[in-house]
Amino acid sequence: MPELPEVETVRRMIAPHVEGRRLRAVRHRDPDRYPSLEGAANRRVHALRRRGKYLIFALEGGLELIVHLGMSGSLRLDEGRHTRARIELDGATLYFNDPRRFGRLRLVLRGRYEAIPTLARMGPEPLSRAFTARSFAARLRRMQRPLKTALLTQEPVAGLGNIYADEALWKARLRPLHPAHALGDAEVRRLHRAVRAVLRRAVELGGSTLGDGAYTRPDGEPGYFQIEHAVYGRAGEACPRCGAKVARFVLGGRSTHVCPRCQRL
DNA sequence: GCGTCGTCCTGCGCGC
């Protein structure tokens, strides 16, 4: 499940193979999922950027090739069993491997994200200076929904998915069901620190690679943050902070993991 | 306008 740390790991590994090179063509057999990409052909790649969970190939001529990895996608340097598209560059080919076909490729004018609503409404980058406790609080206070559901919209802050939302809420000792708008200043500061700490550490370890095998780095190697998961995927195990049994329940259709003793607010 | 739910898609684990 590529979230910010996994997408950032992919970006760092792929960028040297891409930046400064000319993109020759994007080849695929699924025009419904990957529509109108012909315009990307024969344009130099100025930079490979990341915004939340989206990879953005900044192309000459003011275009951007937007890649979303979905829940099982990866960009690889070798052909995989589930290659859905090939991004051909001078001297390199990237293989878009996506077993569950949730990933998407789009070509847009620079900064014109109307067709990608999540990207258009996305909150600040969590590891940038723009992400302050004050701006975080302002965004959370507009939302009535449960804290975790709010985080997954990408609007309070970019890049959190199911794994890192659970881990950050555990670290901040906050209940996923707590209404987002009702968080006090001290709690927002705790969550702000927790989001940054969890994501920074996960990026250091190359993201999380889970048992059902979806995400690997572009070279096929796993990430290692799953070893440090405190609650995600650990229902029934002891909370590493207080020893109580980690609980699992479904919230907004997503499995959610908490320590019932130390996530009280 | 906001929140919730169903849908997409496929591999895997489990029960029988």
Next chain:
DNA sequence: TGCGCGCAGGACGACG
């Protein structure tokens, strides 16, 4: 052994 079912999840459209 082999089959079938249920689950996992990010984004988004439909609906209340």
